[in-house]
Amino acid sequence: MKLSVGVDLHKSQFTVCMLSEDREVLAHSKHLTNKKGYEDFINTLEDYENEGDEVTVAVESTGNTRFFRNQVVKKGIEVKVVNTAKFKVVTQSVKKTDRHDAYTLAEFLEKDMLPESRLCSLESEQIRRVIKARSIVVKALISLKNQIHGLLLSYGIESKRGQLQSKKERQRILRGLEDHKFIGNAALTVKPLFNTIDKLYEEVKQLEKVLEVLVKNDENVDLLKTIPGVGMITAATIRAFTDDINRFESSKKYAAHSGLVPWVQNSNDTIRHGHITKRGPKELRTAFVQVVMGMIRYKKATGAYRVMNKYHIMKANKGSGKAIIATARKVSKFVWAMLTNRMPFDPLKMINMKEYRDMQIAACYAAMAG
Numbered sequence: 001m002k003l004s005v006g007v008d009l010h011k012s013q014f015t016v017c018m019l020s021e022d023r024e025v026l027a028h029s030k031h032l033t034n035k036k037g038y039e040d041f042i043n044t045l046e047d048y049e050n051e052g053d054e055v056t057v058a059v060e061s062t063g064n065t066r067f068f069r070n071q072v073v074k075k076g077i078e079v080k081v082v083n084t085a086k087f088k089v090v091t092q093s094v095k096k097t098d099r100h101d102a103y104t105l106a107e108f109l110e111k112d113m114l115p116e117s118r119l120c121s122l123e124s125e126q127i128r129r130v131i132k133a134r135s136i137v138v139k140a141l142i143s144l145k146n147q148i149h150g151l152l153l154s155y156g157i158e159s160k161r162g163q164l165q166s167k168k169e170r171q172r173i174l175r176g177l178e179d180h181k182f183i184g185n186a187a188l189t190v191k192p193l194f195n196t197i198d199k200l201y202e203e204v205k206q207l208e209k210v211l212e213v214l215v216k217n218d219e220n221v222d223l224l225k226t227i228p229g230v231g232m233i234t235a236a237t238i239r240a241f242t243d244d245i246n247r248f249e250s251s252k253k254y255a256a257h258s259g260l261v262p263w264v265q266n267s268n269d270t271i272r273h274g275h276i277t278k279r280g281p282k283e284l285r286t287a288f289v290q291v292v293m294g295m296i297r298y299k300k301a302t303g304a305y306r307v308m309n310k311y312h313i314m315k316a317n318k319g320s321g322k323a324i325i326a327t328a329r330k331v332s333k334f335v336w337a338m339l340t341n342r343m344p345f346d347p348l349k350m351i352n353m354k355e356y357r358d359m360q361i362a363a364c365y366a367a368m369a370g
Contacts, residue, residue, distance in 0.1 A: 005049050006105030008098045009058040009068055014056070014059075015101035016041065018048075019110055021239055028099060031062065038071045045077055058109040060084050063115045064068075066125065080109065083117035111277040127214050127240035131233075131283065134207040144362045148193050155186045168202075170194050211236055219342070220245075224335065226344040228301045229294020234287050238335065241284040252335035258284050260329040276325060288328040288335075295331075305350040307331070 007014050018026040023230060029044070031037035039079065045055050057072055057079045068078045081349040084090075089108065090101045108114050120128070131312055145164045152159045153333040163169050174318055177187040188189035190306045201239070224235035254259050254277070263274035278285070292311070295302045302308050307330050311350040338345060 001053045002110070003053045003055045004044065004110040005055060005057045006102040006107070006109060007057060008101040008105065009059050009062055010063060010098070011064065013097035014041075014068070015029035017048045017099070018108035018287075019103070021110065023107065023110060025103070028102070028288045029299070030359045033068075038068075040077050042072060042077070043303060045072070046075065046253070049077070056080065056109060058105045058114055060087075060090065060105070061119075069119065079341065080114060081117045081119055083115045086247060100268055114345055118247070120240075123214075124240045124243045127236055128283075130207055130211045130214065131237055131240060134211070134233075135283075136205060137200055137203050138205065141197065141204070142195060144193065144200070148190065148197075149192070151190065164165055164197065167198065170197065208233070213235070215239065220339060223344055227295075227335075227338075228293060228298045228345075228347075230291055233295075234294070237283055237287040240290075241281040241287070242339065247337065248336060249349075251336040254336040255282075255329050255332045258332050260285060260288065260332055261327065273294045276329075285328070288331050291331050291335075292324050292327045296328075302345070302350075305347070305370075307350060 004019045004021075004024070006017045006019070008016075010033070010345050014031055014037075016027070016029045016031065017026075020026055027044075030042070031041045045057070049055050055077055057077060058081045059068060059079065061084055065081055069081060072079050087108075090104055093100065093104065105114070119125075148164060155177075157173075157177075159173070163173070171194075174187060174191060177190060185283060193340040202229075212232060215232065218236075218239060220239040220242075221232070221235045224230055224238055225232065242254075245254070248257060252261070256277070259278040259280040260276055260284075263277050265274075294303070295308060296311075299308075307327060309324050311327045314326055334345075334350075335344075
């Protein structure tokens with residue numbers, strides 16, 4: 001007998017509904033998300049399997065889904081992770097209880113109508129966690145700097161935007177506060193905050209060292225770093241949130257996964273295009289924007305690229321925001337080609353075709369002359 005098991009997973013507990021192939025509810029149960037709770041649940045599933053039943057589990061994608069899945073899969077039981085963005089039956093249900101949600105998952109699993117969500121590899125997950133931790137520390141660092149700018153302004157000191165970036169400049173500001181006694185306790189107030197900035201910078205460096213070890217000898221990261229302006233952080237982010245490039249059949253689907261394609265509504269004779277969908281990992285979209293910003297900064301190397309010429313034209317007509325997003329979408333497409341074909345970035349393919357042909361001809365003549 002085929003047994004469909006729906007699991008409504010939460011942080012502290014999960015609710016289970018077991019449904020037979022003739023849609024009869026065999027059992028409802030609730031377990032804690034601890035060692036004993038997982039053991040009781042898995043033992044129940046194994047009892048059904050020992051009786052000859054074919055057991056499949058469905059669970060929605062949440063923060064602890066990977067851990068839950070690993071606990072069940074290592075016992076040889078199939079687990080299907082549900083894509084919550086495409087499965088609105090649970091989220092938009094008028095009867096929102098854990099018991100009913102678990103039943104709904106089991107029911108649609110039995111019908112084989114659940115949209116599955118693919119979990120990334122363990123390697124990608126580890127890189128993502130380090131990148132997330134680094135992002136949290138960097139945001140705290142930026143917030144602290146903004147608070148210090150405001151504090152200095154309250155003492156009548158106007159500081160520039162990037163002035164606190166340098167440790168040498170921070171020490172200069174501190175010495176200035178100590179020399180001017182009329183400011184009061186400004187030096188004593190600001191010094192602990194400057195010390196905190198130093199500590200946060202050290203934490204960022206430590207996380208970057210961990211990340212560097214994780215991506216060492218990673219072929220995808222090495223390929224991405226051949227793009228002008230792309231460093232280890234951006235390359236690792238693209239690698240981690242892309243995971244397996246072979247699951248994308250085309251560059252358009254990869255751009256759609258990145259959330260960089262425009263929203264489209266095509267009904268009858270009406271065709272409407274909106275803003276980008278912003279579906280998929282936010283970190284991946286941000287990374288592609290960072291690639292564009294890097295190419296803009298390295299204008300000596302990228303000035304002749306077709307993609308940059310189009311960027312400047314669009315910037316003049318539609319503004320820098322739309323131009324950056326449109327260029328990021330183009331970047332995602334040649335990144336897909338690089339990772340799919342296992343080829344490094346080729347600057348010759350980015351310039352105008354006439355210039356490319358002229359350079360090829362010149363290279364051929366140079367080779368013949370040699």
